[in-house]
Amino acid sequence: MTVFTVEGFGNHDHHxxxxxxxxxxxxxxxxxxxxxxLWSAPDDLWEVSPDDPDGGVLRGGIPTCLPWFGxxxxxxxxxxxxxTWERLExxxxxxxxxxxxxxxLDGLEATQRVTMTGHDLQxxxxxxxxxxxxxxxxxxxxxxxxxxxxxxxxxxxxxxxPVWDAAADTVGTQPEGDLLIGPNTxxxxxxxxxxxxxxxxxxxxxxxxxxxxxxxxxxxxxxxxDAGLGVTNDRWDEFVCIESAMVREHAxxxxxxxxxxxLTRISLV
Amino acid sequence: MRSSTxxxxxxxxxxxxxxxxxxxxxxxxxxxxxxxTWGWALRARTDEVDDDLRKAFxxxxxxxxxxxxxxxxxxxxxxxxxxxLDVDSxxxxxxxxxxxxxxxxxxxxxxxxxxxxxxxxxxxRQALDARVAxxxxxxxxxxxxxxxxxxxxxxxxxxxxxxxxLEIPIxxxxxxxxxxxxxxxxxxxxxxxxxxxxxTDAEGRLxxxxxxxxxDRTAKERLMLEYAAHLGIEPALVLxxxxxxxxxxxxxxxGLGVAYCAKPVTAAQADVAISFPRLDAIWALVxxxxxxxxxxxxxxx
Numbered sequence: 001m002t003v004f005t006v007e008g009f010g011n012h013d014h015h016x017x018x019x020x021x022x023x024x025x026x027x028x029x030x031x032x033x034x035x036x037x038l039w040s041a042p043d044d045l046w047e048v049s050p051d052d053p054d055g056g057v058l059r060g061g062i063p064t065c066l067p068w069f070g071x072x073x074x075x076x077x078x079x080x081x082x083x084t085w086e087r088l089e090x091x092x093x094x095x096x097x098x099x100x101x102x103x104x105l106d107g108l109e110a111t112q113r114v115t116m117t118g119h120d121l122q123x124x125x126x127x128x129x130x131x132x133x134x135x136x137x138x139x140x141x142x143x144x145x146x147x148x149x150x151x152x153x154x155x156x157x158x159x160x161x162p163v164w165d166a167a168a169d170t171v172g173t174q175p176e177g178d179l180l181i182g183p184n185t186x187x188x189x190x191x192x193x194x195x196x197x198x199x200x201x202x203x204x205x206x207x208x209x210x211x212x213x214x215x216x217x218x219x220x221x222x223x224x225x226d227a228g229l230g231v232t233n234d235r236w237d238e239f240v241c242i243e244s245a246m247v248r249e250h251a252x253x254x255x256x257x258x259x260x261x262x263l264t265r266i267s268l269v
Numbered sequence: 270m271r272s273s274t275x276x277x278x279x280x281x282x283x284x285x286x287x288x289x290x291x292x293x294x295x296x297x298x299x300x301x302x303x304x305x306t307w308g309w310a311l312r313a314r315t316d317e318v319d320d321d322l323r324k325a326f327x328x329x330x331x332x333x334x335x336x337x338x339x340x341x342x343x344x345x346x347x348x349x350x351x352x353x354l355d356v357d358s359x360x361x362x363x364x365x366x367x368x369x370x371x372x373x374x375x376x377x378x379x380x381x382x383x384x385x386x387x388x389x390x391x392x393x394r395q396a397l398d399a400r401v402a403x404x405x406x407x408x409x410x411x412x413x414x415x416x417x418x419x420x421x422x423x424x425x426x427x428x429x430x431x432x433x434x435l436e437i438p439i440x441x442x443x444x445x446x447x448x449x450x451x452x453x454x455x456x457x458x459x460x461x462x463x464x465x466x467x468x469t470d471a472e473g474r475l476x477x478x479x480x481x482x483x484x485d486r487t488a489k490e491r492l493m494l495e496y497a498a499h500l501g502i503e504p505a506l507v508l509x510x511x512x513x514x515x516x517x518x519x520x521x522x523x524g525l526g527v528a529y530c531a532k533p534v535t536a537a538q539a540d541v542a543i544s545f546p547r548l549d550a551i552w553a554l555v556x557x558x559x560x561x562x563x564x565x566x567x568x569x570x
Contacts, residue, residue, distance in 0.1 A: 011383075015384075029387055029388060030389060032389065032392030091532075094358070095383055095386065095387075096532070114534075115532060115533075117515075118393055
């Protein structure tokens with residue numbers, strides 16, 4: 001693993017690391033397992049150049065998408081990940097890492113707190129409407145999970161959930177049993193329970209728990225389907241995105257002055 | 270019918286002006302003002318707390334920058350029958366491993382062991398072993414010097430004094446070391462205690478090894494349940510206090526889990542968070558026997 005070349009906070013060699021840009025969690029490693037949990041491409045760190053007029057985008061880790069997710073507004077996945085957040089707190093003591101980042105964003109105030117321990121990674125973002133009108137907010141933790149081979153992995157916990165297959169643009173119900181990650185996977189499930197990503201090649205299971213996020217997006221980048229994503233296309237076999245989401249018909253109507261809190265927790269089973 | 274939920278605002282120093290009035294307006298119930306060694310508390314009892322009241326109560330606490338608690342279950346109406354405390358950075362302000370590493374001059378090696386664990390190269394047990402291995406050869410005098418640097422948390426004495434008066438037993442569960450925890454347990458006094466044992470040789474020098482079984486996150490919860498079972502009480506009657514991620518299982522299982530000067534994410538998972546350094550502030554949350562109105566049966570089990 002390479003040390004990240006962006007400003008942020010982490011341990012000495014960046015196996016645990018939170019970038020200030022986007023308050024984006026870039027790396028975390030549980031004790032006793034040396035295969036990385038979050039996928040990223042440190043040798044090709046920027047998905048969108050920092051010189052882009054909309055701001056740069058870091059590739060991999062856990063981008064926080066806010067205040068919108070889809071393509072209805074531009075740029076894709078919102079502007080929060082394109083800003084450098086203010087780092088209010090950063091501490092690494094007694095084998096725990098804690099950071100707090102803060103961003104003011106066009107009538108919204110966002111605070112993202114990250115805790116890393118040897119057991120788990122928790123990312124908690126709270127969003128406050130500082131404007132005097134209610135507003136509609138979408139949000140996601142767009143988690144890139146590293147795998148030993150995406151065709152050999154399966155996801156449990158989604159059986160029986162309502163799903164919009166965005167790739168085929170069809171609506172249906174997920175059959176019982178595990179979800180396999182096919183060549184054109186872009187799905188939005190309505191599900192609030194815990195999920196597990198079973199990775200046979202690396203012989204491990206990653207558990208994903210959420211609070212406040214009513215949906216899950218499952219996405220994998222395949223060059224034949226979603227071309228133009230560069231390194232993300234080239235390395236499609238190395239990751240799957242299991243994203244905590246609050247989007248589309250489940251977007252939040254946030255009252256003036258109100259705060260909403262969202263949590264993603266990642267651990268190994 | 271008795272009221273089932275305790276709403277509490279509390280803090281150090283002086284009660285903020287107008288706060289009592291604001292709480293009366295909000296909760297529509299009698300609000301009691303309590304002064305204690307830690308500072309002050311405003312407490313009210315009510316039958317039902319819906320989401321709206323919960324949110325408004327949290328907002329009031331945030332507006333005045335004071336701590337708050339919504340206590341439900343048995344501990345809303347009766348005293349705890351066991352108090353379980355984490356030790357390093359909870360009962361004490363110090364961390365035992367750091368004090369010993371200072372004596373051994375092994376701070377950098379301890380940090381390196383932590384780095385290796387964060388690379389995933391070591392599991393918890395191996396990380397503990399690697400850190401303790403850096404202490405090899407420390408003699409009894411050095412351990413004694415390290416122990417002399419242990420500092421009690423502000424309010425720790427007041428916590429213990431009141432627990433003795435109320436006859437509530439205290440237990441210490443520590444991922445730290447027997448050499449530090451045993452003297453603390455005797456001084457408090459604590460009825461139960463557990464910590465990791467640093468192995469010593471015939472001359473009393475540390476061998477750099479930790480003896481089984483070790484006290485980790487799961488052991489803390491298990492020990493708490495064992496102590497409760499020994500006393501013949503339900504876990505719902507236990508009040509547990511800790512500051513770190515390895516206290517979370519114990520805090521979740523206890524009737525009232527209190528995060529003490531903890532990081533936000535840890536604090537968010539506990540029932541209550543105390544944000545200021547007064548360990549005796551737990552008494553702001555505890556129903557004491559003298560509060561129980563005549564006719565209340567405090568021992569209805």
